[in-house]
Amino acid sequence: MLLLAFELYARRAAALGSDALAPVSAAVKAFAGAAMDGSLWQATAFTLGTAALGLLVGGALALAGGIALGLSPRAARMGFMTTELLRTVPSVALIPLAMLMFGFGVRMELAIVAFATFWPLLLLVQAAVRQVEPRLLEVSHVLGLSVHERALKIVLPAIAARLFVALRLGVAVALVVAVTVEIAANPHGMGYAMMIAQQSFDPALMLAWLGWIGVVGYAVNAGMLRMQQRVARRMGAAA
């Protein structure tokens, strides 16, 4: 099946123009070159690391906020308008702001990734908490658990399976946003390497990066899917 993709690719490259496209073989060669001199791994590590850290920050905040909003309908009602308004601010709109506040570098990208992953995760966690069996919550009331204990001992285990679904979405979002930030502003990572290749009229290297970003995204998604299935299976066995 992938052969077909290759075929399409090669045909387009066969009709290649001057400095816009390059044949696949040249891209592969450029890719090998980048892999050899280490720039490939460095940039990939930067992008993935920042995406993961941003996801961690955004996810942790979203988890706390989502549990609070999910447990207390009143808080959810009160926060409704605020979350609805802030949620729709496109994450890329914050690139200039983050640039202003943090300058270039890890922190800026981190902030944007965290913001972008925070909202969808918040909604998903909140929805997950709502669907926790009400009887479990009643039990916790009867046992006189504190809010803190209730969140840790009852709610977290109950929503763990759903959390993984949310996490998978978050990983996808984080990766996309990280690459976008690098393309638009941040002079580090895979996105920037690709922009530089384009600006220095090196189509082979650019296509190599494009392909590599695709491979990385695919691999990360596939890995998450497998992990989710494994966790789901184990939880199913436990229950």
Next chain:
Amino acid sequence: MKAPARGGWLGSALVLAALVALWWAASNGGWVSRVFLPTPQATWASLAEGFNFTGSGHGELAAWTRDTVARMLQGWLLASLLGVALGVLVGASAAARAWLQPMLEFIRPLPASAVLPLAISIFGLSPRMVLAVVAFGAMWPVLLATVHGLATVDARLAEAARCLQLSRAAFIFKIGLPHALPDILAGTRLALTIALIVAVVGEMIASQGGLGQAILLAARAFRASDLFAGIVLLGLIGFASNALLALAEQRLLRWQRP
């Protein structure tokens, strides 16, 4: 997310007002440097000047907003049409599905903005380029939703269609597409969000006039109030488009609920 009950609006509006008040206090009280966080008044003044409310400004913000919204909508429309058309082509035949699915799965996680450099070197720095990338990036959710919707048509419905000797086109239009409609609408909603994001990124990189370019320039010139005005506008665009589509979705799917 469901809208809260009537009494909830007051509370949520209050929280929002409290947040704005906090913003006001933080910026006026000098807790945070004004370079990063302009006062709400300054942001409002930038908005008013940009939209020429008072007659003192030039109204550039209005023009930029129009550009960005137009780009987003055009790209989104193109993406929706292409997505549904291609989705039908792929989804209608099992063979095509088996052949193309792996490729689609491979391209799907690719960030739309990653295609920008490629598009720049093919189309050059033109409005067409940004439009192409917006359409390309926003097409995937629609396409995948269409394929998915067509693939999950009940086998019994397909059998019934065969008994009725419906042609393939009739099957798609009378059974397949209506069945896929909820999926497609959800896909278009996602596509609209992506379209806005890609439009903004495209404007930033390809320096096409629009809000994306405007906020980038504002940040580089340390005009924080203009920057915030742009962010507020983008948020409003996102909010409005999302709300409109949700409304349209409810309308269009009314026949599904008894």
